[in-house]
Amino acid sequence: MIITHVSVDGFRNLSGVSVNPSAGFNVISGKNAQGKTNFLEAMWILSGCRSFRGSKERDYLKIGGESMRSEMTVKDSRREQTISYSMSRSSPDVRSIEINGVGYGGTRPLFGVFKCISFTPEDKEIVKGPPEKRRAFMDMGASQLDPSMVMMINRFNAVMSQRNALLKKIMRGQADSSQLDVWDRQTARLGAKLSFMRHAYVSAAGNICSELYGAISGGSENLELSYRSNVFSEGDFENAFGPQACELYYKKLTDSRERDLISGTTSAGAGRDEILVKIDGMSAREYGSQGQIKSTALVMKLAQAQAFMRKCSEPPVIFLDDVMGELDGDRQRSVFEIIRDMQVFVTVPNADAVIPEMKGRLFTAEGGRIYEQNSVSPHRE
Numbered sequence: 305m306i307i308t309h310v311s312v313d314g315f316r317n318l319s320g321v322s323v324n325p326s327a328g329f330n331v332i333s334g335k336n337a338q339g340k341t342n343f344l345e346a347m348w349i350l351s352g353c354r355s356f357r358g359s360k361e362r363d364y365l366k367i368g369g370e371s372m373r374s375e376m377t378v379k380d381s382r383r384e385q386t387i388s389y390s391m392s393r394s395s396p397d398v399r400s401i402e403i404n405g406v407g408y409g410g411t412r413p414l415f416g417v418f419k420c421i422s423f424t425p426e427d428k429e430i431v432k433g434p435p436e437k438r439r440a441f442m443d444m445g446a447s448q449l450d451p452s453m454v455m456m457i458n459r460f461n462a463v464m465s466q467r468n469a470l471l472k473k474i475m476r477g478q479a480d481s482s483q484l485d486v487w488d489r490q491t492a493r494l495g496a497k498l499s500f501m502r503h504a505y506v507s508a509a510g511n512i513c514s515e516l517y518g519a520i521s522g523g524s525e526n527l528e529l530s531y532r533s534n535v536f537s538e539g540d541f542e543n544a545f546g547p548q549a550c551e552l553y554y555k556k557l558t559d560s561r562e563r564d565l566i567s568g569t570t571s572a573g574a575g576r577d578e579i580l581v582k583i584d585g586m587s588a589r590e591y592g593s594q595g596q597i598k599s600t601a602l603v604m605k606l607a608q609a610q611a612f613m614r615k616c617s618e619p620p621v622i623f624l625d626d627v628m629g630e631l632d633g634d635r636q637r638s639v640f641e642i643i644r645d646m647q648v649f650v651t652v653p654n655a656d657a658v659i660p661e662m663k664g665r666l667f668t669a670e671g672g673r674i675y676e677q678n679s680v681s682p683h684r685e
């Protein structure tokens with residue numbers, strides 16, 4: 305998949321951006337606070353995913369601006385499509401999404417159209433942060449491979465909130481604990497399925513991670529990822545998913561009911577899953593150096609891209625925000641080998657920090673404008 309054209313206006317500090325990226329590497333350089341990350345984010349929101357930086361959508365609007373629009377043309381092996389996201393100050397809760405001229409009220413239809421993987425400095429949280437970061441990582445990766453996962457997760461979350469609400473009601477004496485069983489059955493069915501899907505994803509992505517980390521570290525370190533289900537042991541995943549798995553999950557839930565009725569939340573199940581990330585047998589979260597943590601997070605994201613490519617034989621677009629400048633030449637070259645056949649957008653303060661192989665098309669960010677180097681700067685006309 306490649307982006308052939310992007311135009312952005314009124315998104316954060318960006319105005320009048322109109323660029324034709326190369327199908328290979330695109331390097332966006334410029335001083336701090338010029339709009340490099342904003343430019344990546346303006347493309348990213350067209351993937352249908354939220355929270356590139358965890359900020360609210362109304363913050364997309366330029367301060368003092370009336371409206372924003374991000375539009376791009378994407379091409380895959382089958383067709384070319386134009387997608388856009390716009391919003392106005394007068395009704396910031398209404399996002400207007402268009403796919404080939406057809407309007408939609410929500411971002412969900414975008415999910416199937418434009419596939420991308422981003423890596424930002426905050427992504428080291430996947431390794432260093434709390435378990436929910438790693439759950440989000442596996443759910444996002446698995447959803448990209450199998451869109452039915454999105455619905456599964458939404459249903460699981462909905463059932464979990466219902467269960468938790470009921471727990472609180474029972475604690476207040478407003479409901480009877482016999483009502484829990486209905487929700488436990490539903491939670492078990494969805495949670496068990498979710499666990500099996502997560503297990504499959506982490507097994508596949510974990511193998512790729514080990515391979516990639518080996519390459520990046522020059523073979524000197526060994527990275528291992530493993531899915532730690534709150535319900536199932538590794539052996540349970542050897543059987544195919546079925547009623548037996550649901551029963552195990554249900555038992556785990558009923559065993560913890562008493563505790564749950566004291567805390568008012570669900571203490572067992574897929575909401576407590578983890579991925580263990582180990583470098584040479586030691587927890588990366590607890591013992592990893594800054595560089596190891598950053599490389600591990602990068603590898604986990606790149607593994608997402610490779611898993612997607614293997615499954616769909618259509619590479620996603622890669623956004624690398626502020627990473628290349630921090631990697632030495634050898635590490636940059638290893639990363640380059642992994643993503644050389646994909647369309648890539650790299651941001652760096654200074655383009656000289658990037659190895660020559662990556663310098664496909666060079667852009668400069670300046671005061672909210674992005675322009676191709678060698679073309680005339682809008683400020684200097």
Ligand SMILES: Nc1ncnc2c1ncn2[C@@H]1O[C@H](COP(=O)(O)OP(=O)(O)OP(=O)(O)O)[C@@H](O)[C@H]1O
Binds near residue numbers: 334336339341342626
């Ligand atoms: N809603 C908004 N309206 C106007 N300006 C905004 C808005 N949100 C963010 N900005 C500004 O956009 C500017 C550019 O931000 P961006 O993060 O893209 O910079 P950058 O080029 O990636 O810089 P760095 O090299 O430091 O990462 C910042 O000065 C920020 O204050």
Ligand SMILES: [Mg+2]
Binds near residue numbers: 342
């Ligand atoms: Mg930035």
